[in-house]
Amino acid sequence: MEVYLDNSATTCVCKEAADKIYEMMTVKYGNPSSLHSKGLEAEHEVENARKIIADNLGVKSEEIYFTSGGTEANNMALFGASEALKRNGNKIITTAIEHSSVIESASELQKQGYEVIFLQSESNGIISEEKLFNAIDKNTILVSMMAVNNETGAIQPFDKVKSIMKKNNCNGLYHCDAVQAFGKIPVRPTKYGIDIVTISSHKIHGAKGTGAIYLSKSTRIIPRMFGGEQQKKIRPGTEAAPLIAGFGKAVEILPDISNEYKFMQELQSYCIEKISEIDGIHINSPKNNLPYILNFSVEGIRSETMLHYLETLNIYVSSGSACAKGKKSHVLTALGLSQRLIDSAIRVSFSRYNTKSDIDALADGIKSGVSKLVRK
Amino acid sequence: MKEIILIKTGEIVLKGLNRRAFEDILIKNIKYRLKDLGEFKIKNAQSTISVEPVGNNIDLDEVSDKIGKIFGITTYSRACVAEKNIENIKLCTIEYLQEALGEAKTFKVNAKRSDKKFPLKSPEICTEVGGYILEKFPHLTVDVHEPDITVTVEVRDFAAYIRGSVIRGAGGLPTSTGGKAAILISGGIDSPVAAWTMAKRGIELIAIHFASPPYTSQRAEEKVVSLLEKVSEYSGKMKMFTVPFTRIQEEIQSKCPEELFTIIMRRFMMVIAEKISKANECSALITGESLGQVASQTIGAIACTDDAANIPVFRPLIGMDKEEIIAISRKIDTFDISIQPYEDCCTVFTPKHPRTRPVLKYVKQAEQLLDCESLIKEAIDNVKITKISY
Numbered sequence: 114m115e116v117y118l119d120n121s122a123t124t125c126v127c128k129e130a131a132d133k134i135y136e137m138m139t140v141k142y143g144n145p146s147s148l149h150s151k152g153l154e155a156e157h158e159v160e161n162a163r164k165i166i167a168d169n170l171g172v173k174s175e176e177i178y179f180t181s182g183g184t185e186a187n188n189m190a191l192f193g194a195s196e197a198l199k200r201n202g203n204k205i206i207t208t209a210i211e212h213s214s215v216i217e218s219a220s221e222l223q224k225q226g227y228e229v230i231f232l233q234s235e236s237n238g239i240i241s242e243e244k245l246f247n248a249i250d251k252n253t254i255l256v257s258m259m260a261v262n263n264e265t266g267a268i269q270p271f272d273k274v275k276s277i278m279k280k281n282n283c284n285g286l287y288h289c290d291a292v293q294a295f296g297k298i299p300v301r302p303t304k305y306g307i308d309i310v311t312i313s314s315h316k317i318h319g320a321k322g323t324g325a326i327y328l329s330k331s332t333r334i335i336p337r338m339f340g341g342e343q344q345k346k347i348r349p350g351t352e353a354a355p356l357i358a359g360f361g362k363a364v365e366i367l368p369d370i371s372n373e374y375k376f377m378q379e380l381q382s383y384c385i386e387k388i389s390e391i392d393g394i395h396i397n398s399p400k401n402n403l404p405y406i407l408n409f410s411v412e413g414i415r416s417e418t419m420l421h422y423l424e425t426l427n428i429y430v431s432s433g434s435a436c437a438k439g440k441k442s443h444v445l446t447a448l449g450l451s452q453r454l455i456d457s458a459i460r461v462s463f464s465r466y467n468t469k470s471d472i473d474a475l476a477d478g479i480k481s482g483v484s485k486l487v488r489k
Numbered sequence: 490m491k492e493i494i495l496i497k498t499g500e501i502v503l504k505g506l507n508r509r510a511f512e513d514i515l516i517k518n519i520k521y522r523l524k525d526l527g528e529f530k531i532k533n534a535q536s537t538i539s540v541e542p543v544g545n546n547i548d549l550d551e552v553s554d555k556i557g558k559i560f561g562i563t564t565y566s567r568a569c570v571a572e573k574n575i576e577n578i579k580l581c582t583i584e585y586l587q588e589a590l591g592e593a594k595t596f597k598v599n600a601k602r603s604d605k606k607f608p609l610k611s612p613e614i615c616t617e618v619g620g621y622i623l624e625k626f627p628h629l630t631v632d633v634h635e636p637d638i639t640v641t642v643e644v645r646d647f648a649a650y651i652r653g654s655v656i657r658g659a660g661g662l663p664t665s666t667g668g669k670a671a672i673l674i675s676g677g678i679d680s681p682v683a684a685w686t687m688a689k690r691g692i693e694l695i696a697i698h699f700a701s702p703p704y705t706s707q708r709a710e711e712k713v714v715s716l717l718e719k720v721s722e723y724s725g726k727m728k729m730f731t732v733p734f735t736r737i738q739e740e741i742q743s744k745c746p747e748e749l750f751t752i753i754m755r756r757f758m759m760v761i762a763e764k765i766s767k768a769n770e771c772s773a774l775i776t777g778e779s780l781g782q783v784a785s786q787t788i789g790a791i792a793c794t795d796d797a798a799n800i801p802v803f804r805p806l807i808g809m810d811k812e813e814i815i816a817i818s819r820k821i822d823t824f825d826i827s828i829q830p831y832e833d834c835c836t837v838f839t840p841k842h843p844r845t846r847p848v849l850k851y852v853k854q855a856e857q858l859l860d861c862e863s864l865i866k867e868a869i870d871n872v873k874i875t876k877i878s879y
Contacts, residue, residue: 421703486703487742487838 121462162361193334238267260294266406275306413488499563562658667691679777688724
């Protein structure tokens with residue numbers, strides 16, 4: 114039996130989305146921009162997906178633009194917004210616990226001469242409202258903060274950022290990377306005043322290779338790519354119609370958020386309960402984090418060793434964020450964890466296809482690993 | 490216009506009565522390396538090996554690239570084949586070297602007349618061809634000392650060959666003329682360079698890799714495969730033996746003094762490598778050790794390691810600095826693979842303070858605490874073989 118507990122890295126594509134993608138590839142394979150009916154039927158599918166995603170976010174279809182994924186959307190947001198607003202100010206506020214596609218983009222902007230501030234999280238993995246308040250000023254043109262951290266699952270006060278900006282007379286844009294939050298907690302850009310939102314398909318059982326960016330109607334960014342007339346020239350290029358239609362399908366069949374949230378809370382607390390029986394376990398995720406994610410350390414056993422040991426039992430977990438491919442976690446460092454705990458951190462992340470018996474297998478696996486593997 | 494490749498061998502010509510044997514192996518190697526690229530006529534005459542493509546669909550750029558990686562070749566060049574009369578030679582020169590002559594500012598002409606029946610003597614050929622080039626490319630001037638391009642005309646028995654610049658070959662001796670040896674490869678920067686360096690001296694390779702799952706990952710092993718694939722572009726195909734090493738490391742860790750861990754581990758590697766080598770007709774081991782680089786590569790540690798093996802151990806990098814090693818790894822294109830972060834995460838086992846001057850007597854005493862024989866047998870019984878080709 115295979116136990117997949119790395120759903121924050123990526124998820125399996127659900128059958129409904131896979132069927133849709135197959136249909137798009139073999140039947141409705143037209144170019145959405147073609148004038149003939151073959152093109153039109155593909156365009157309909159793309160627009161349908163756009164509508165489903167817009168509805169889920171409570172925004173208008175024309176505010177959604179498809180990208181190749183979260184990394185591209187984050188790059189578009191940071192470079193596009195700072196370029197568009199460079200006459201209004203020079204300051205960009207982000208955090209030290211963002212996904213690397215935000216951190217690296219922000220560092221690049223820093224090199225180009227912007228003043229970039231990377232806020233550190235508190236020891237609970239959360240960026241405090243106070244720090245945000247103190248950092249944001251009227252010279253700030255962009256605030257970029259994620260909704261949920263991908264390594265710890267810590268939920269950020271992403272709903273409060275715009276009001277803090279307003280209090281400080283800041284007219285800048287607010288970008289929220291909601292890749293880990295989308296489909297799991299309500300992400301309501303209009304309600305929270307978020308100007309730009311990043312979401313991704315493959316974290317919610319769609320295919321890899323597509324994602325979307327929400328740009329509120331009043332938000333103007335400078336495009337990063339130039340080409341055809343597609344997507345109002347904000348993101349030109351032939352739309353990846355099969356992947357996009359699959360994305361739409363995956364969103365369409367998302368289960369009710371509050372029911373699934375309860376189920377995840379059960380799974381997570383069951384997991385904490387089971388692994389806490391094992392010697393040397395330290396839970397790194399803060400309390401009340403997103404229950405889809407649990408980060409813990411098995412003291413004395415290197416993350417990679419435990420990961421590869423579990424893999425021999427067909428149990429798949431992560432040693433940090435998969436994008437980093439073995440690099441030291443900047444998020445756990447920001448949490449103020451000791452080197453020993455960082456070196457042994459494991460992240461498990463759940464999906465609706467996981468069960469309690471998966472957790473049992475994980476706990477058994479860790480237990481036998483602890484007894485067999487050499488500790489440092 | 491017909492194009493061929495002319496190959497000069499270096500050191501081989503000094504091999505006296507054995508010269509033919511070396512040349513035959515080189516020609517066999519060339520044939521083998523080129524076999525997927527099409528059909529070729531390969532001839533060896535007047536101390537030049539000529540590679541002539543049969544048919545028109547052969548990409549000579551690709552052929553030239555492959556030949557640049559065959560050991561035993563000092564220089565080679567692409568040449569055009571012309572009928573043996575001076576008018577035709579002149580026309581062919583202009584046509585064949587049009588682009589290079591257009592880009593150059595200075596040139597000279599070299600002529601070699603190995604067919605003494607050809608009516609013009611070498612200096613006369615130079616004058617004729619050089620004059621014609623000047624006429625057609627008036628922007629050029631002659632510079633006999635440091636020309637941008639040297640045009641060489643060789644008049645041989647069956648045709649005249651016209652060529653521009655000469656390309657440096659991989660050097661060394663033809664693969665397999667130096668016997669067979671086993672490289673101990675970890676995945677770092679040094680071992681692929683050591684493998685390449687010995688392959689350059691005509692050694693045919695096998696590779697031995699020690700894997701410790703779950704302390705090391707599948708990606709670490711795949712990295713070693715990618716490294717060996719790069720080396721095999723020069724050395725030819727080889728077999729890689731992956732030895733399961735977890736049990737041995739765990740045993741050493743739990744039973745032997747911590748500071749001797751690395752040295753005992755390396756002695757195990759030598760013993761296992763020796764057995765695999767001898768079972769596969771190898772007469773030596775190759776390692777990427779460089780004196781003093783790490784604790785296990787001090788003179789004392791090497792003496793202790795050497796004691797474990799009854800087979801010559803070649804350490805071609807022993808006197809090289811890291812920078813010199815890196816320069817070669819860049820040249821053979823293994824550097825970028827070597828620095829991928831999936832190292833052997835044996836760091837779990839590395840002692841905090843490894844002994845840099847181990848005493849053989851105590852090392853051997855510590856080994857008494859282990860059931861060496863059965864550990865070694867178990868490892869060798871479970872060796873996995875992977876075929877590596879370019």
